[in-house]
Amino acid sequence: MATATNSFEQAGESRLVLNEDWLSLAIGLFIFALAIAGLSGTDFLGWVVNTSVWTSIAAGLHPFSKIYASLGGGGALIATYLALLIILSVGVSFLQADVRRFAIAFTAVFAIAYASWIAGSYAHLAAVTPAEQQKFGIKWSAGLTNEGGYVVALLAGLVIANFFPRFAEWIKEAVRPELYIKIAIVILGGFLAVTFASRLSLAGSLVFRGIAAIVEAYLIYWAVVYFIARKYFGFSREWAAPLASGISICGVSAAIATGGAIRSRPSVPVLVSSLVVIFAVVEVLILPWVAAAFLSHEPLVAGAWMGLAVKTDGAAVAAGGISEALILAQNAAEGVRYQPGWILGTTAAVKVFIDIFIGVWSFLLAYIWTNHINVTRDKARAVEIWHRFPKFIIGFVLTFLIGLYFAIGTSPETVKAVTPLIGEANVFRVIFFVLTFFSIGVLSNFRKLWAEGFGRLAAVYFVSLFGFVIWVGLLISWIFFSGVKPPLAS
Amino acid sequence: MSKTELQKELQQSHAEPLLPVEKKLIGWSLGTGIVLLVILAAVNRLYPI
Numbered sequence: 337m338a339t340a341t342n343s344f345e346q347a348g349e350s351r352l353v354l355n356e357d358w359l360s361l362a363i364g365l366f367i368f369a370l371a372i373a374g375l376s377g378t379d380f381l382g383w384v385v386n387t388s389v390w391t392s393i394a395a396g397l398h399p400f401s402k403i404y405a406s407l408g409g410g411g412a413l414i415a416t417y418l419a420l421l422i423i424l425s426v427g428v429s430f431l432q433a434d435v436r437r438f439a440i441a442f443t444a445v446f447a448i449a450y451a452s453w454i455a456g457s458y459a460h461l462a463a464v465t466p467a468e469q470q471k472f473g474i475k476w477s478a479g480l481t482n483e484g485g486y487v488v489a490l491l492a493g494l495v496i497a498n499f500f501p502r503f504a505e506w507i508k509e510a511v512r513p514e515l516y517i518k519i520a521i522v523i524l525g526g527f528l529a530v531t532f533a534s535r536l537s538l539a540g541s542l543v544f545r546g547i548a549a550i551v552e553a554y555l556i557y558w559a560v561v562y563f564i565a566r567k568y569f570g571f572s573r574e575w576a577a578p579l580a581s582g583i584s585i586c587g588v589s590a591a592i593a594t595g596g597a598i599r600s601r602p603s604v605p606v607l608v609s610s611l612v613v614i615f616a617v618v619e620v621l622i623l624p625w626v627a628a629a630f631l632s633h634e635p636l637v638a639g640a641w642m643g644l645a646v647k648t649d650g651a652a653v654a655a656g657g658i659s660e661a662l663i664l665a666q667n668a669a670e671g672v673r674y675q676p677g678w679i680l681g682t683t684a685a686v687k688v689f690i691d692i693f694i695g696v697w698s699f700l701l702a703y704i705w706t707n708h709i710n711v712t713r714d715k716a717r718a719v720e721i722w723h724r725f726p727k728f729i730i731g732f733v734l735t736f737l738i739g740l741y742f743a744i745g746t747s748p749e750t751v752k753a754v755t756p757l758i759g760e761a762n763v764f765r766v767i768f769f770v771l772t773f774f775s776i777g778v779l780s781n782f783r784k785l786w787a788e789g790f791g792r793l794a795a796v797y798f799v800s801l802f803g804f805v806i807w808v809g810l811l812i813s814w815i816f817f818s819g820v821k822p823p824l825a826s
Numbered sequence: 827m828s829k830t831e832l833q834k835e836l837q838q839s840h841a842e843p844l845l846p847v848e849k850k851l852i853g854w855s856l857g858t859g860i861v862l863l864v865i866l867a868a869v870n871r872l873y874p875i
Contacts, residue, residue, distance in 0.1 A: 544866075544869075544870070545870075547866060548863060548866045548867075548870075551859050551862045551863055551866065552859070552863065554855075554859075555855045555856065555858055555859025555862070556855075556856060556859040556860070556863070558855065559851070559852045559853075559855035559856045559859070560856070562848075562851075562852060563852050566842075566844055566848070567844065572842050573842060573848070704847060704851060708845075708847040709845065709847060709848075812863070815867050815870070816866070816867070816870055819874075
């Protein structure tokens with residue numbers, strides 16, 4: 337999460353303290369590097385658990401690589417849990433978290449989140465085409481694809497947050513949606529590179545369209561939401577600026593970066609952030625289905641729309657993933673099989689492009705605020721651009737470039753070898769997505785929010801989001817992405 | 827200031843009038859944004875993928 341603090345700090349005499357941003361970069365790169373190291377001939381990550389659509393749970397779980405088949409599904413699940421427990425426990429020790437409490441809480445979080453993912457892969461929920469139904473010997477299915485497991489995880493989190501608040505409090509040490517999604521996005525870079533390598537011209541055009549997303553989020557959305565909050569809802573500048581950034585840019589991290597930039601009290605963006613998460617949940621539960629219903633023949637419009645309309649990186653990329661699953665399934669049922677990864681990739685690209693400029697925008701606001709609004713000695717400094725730059729994007733770009741190098745700059749044999757290795761890393765990406773969904777759910781206590789009297793803040797958010805942001809996002813996505821189709825699967 | 831106090835303040839806060847610099851920020855932001863989007867949309871149409 338981009339914050340006003342320095343990214344690295346020295347605690348006491350010698351202990352190195354990271355923030356979640358740097359930590360996600362380190363863990364994401366570590367997993368990606370282990371996957372690529374498989375080119376040496378040793379498969380380091382093939383034991384990771386993978387879940388297929390199932391009617392018998394024993395057949396649903398299995399290690400990703402056949403080399404580790406002897407582990408069985410249960411063994412792969414335990415190995416995956418232990419590996420994540422160790423990596424994340426070591427990681428959070430650098431955040432000065434209580435490692436023992438984290439480990440206990442993470443065990444519960446992983447168990448519930450992955451159980452949700454397994455439940456989402458049940459054939460009656462996940463099977464899509466009549467052929468799949470026939471394969472599993474079932475007569476009906478909800479057709480959610482196995483990515484419906486994300487929604488199951490989100491609902492599980494919501495149930496815990498709203499009906500078992502004490503349990504939610506007990507596991508909060510491991511409820512870290514920002515950390516999980518940033519690790520996932522770092523890993524996602526490599527996967528997208530391999531996907532995009534098949535149509536580089538189309539991938540290049542995404543960059544151009546990314547500029548439109550930046551313009552829309554920062555220059556159009558922000559200005560309108562700030563104006564609405566100030567003029568019609570009577571918010572002070574201190575509240576209106578983080579609120580405008582939260583609704584317009586990328587949710588939690590933008591609200592916190594803006595709060596730091598305008599020198600607001602630290603609790604202001606934190607309160608705004610809790611609202612951002614709640615609305616992101618509502619969007620994730622609605623927009624992917626709306627996109628699938630109305631945009632199934634414009635898959636990239638749907639992907640871009642999720643990136644522009646859904647706030648917080650986690651919810652947006654996850655909404656892109658659900659939209660992709662639903663839209664690919666719908667097209668597959670009509671006999672059109674698009675290559676997976678393009679809709680999700682479009683959402684992620686739009687989101688990453690928007691994230692890149694948080695630092696620059698925050699600096700601009702800091703300059704205006706400290707020189708013209710609350711004139712202080714604590715003037716904005718250019719180095720703040722770097723401080724507020726979301727560092728996990730460096731990881732995303734690195735894995736993307738490395739993946740691209742392997743996909744287009746090496747021999748066909750290497751490409752053939754590296755593709756399943758990046759697939760292994762991608763299984764971890766899926767697990768981090770599931771953890772993100774569950775965590776977002778656990779943070780969304782609707783009753784508490786209502787009781788805390790956020791009515792007026794929520795009203796601005798509601799009016800801006802559903803009255804403006806979603807529809808302008810759809811319009812811009814349509815202008816720039818309509819008619820652009822993903823490649824067909826070979 | 828505690829979270830509860832902030833919430834109280836949020837419910838009771840009074841409107842601050844928009845300063846000229848805020849109006850300028852909103853105006854320039856929107857104006858530049860719309861012009862840039864029109865240019866990008868035109869380029870997108872003239873040079874399709």
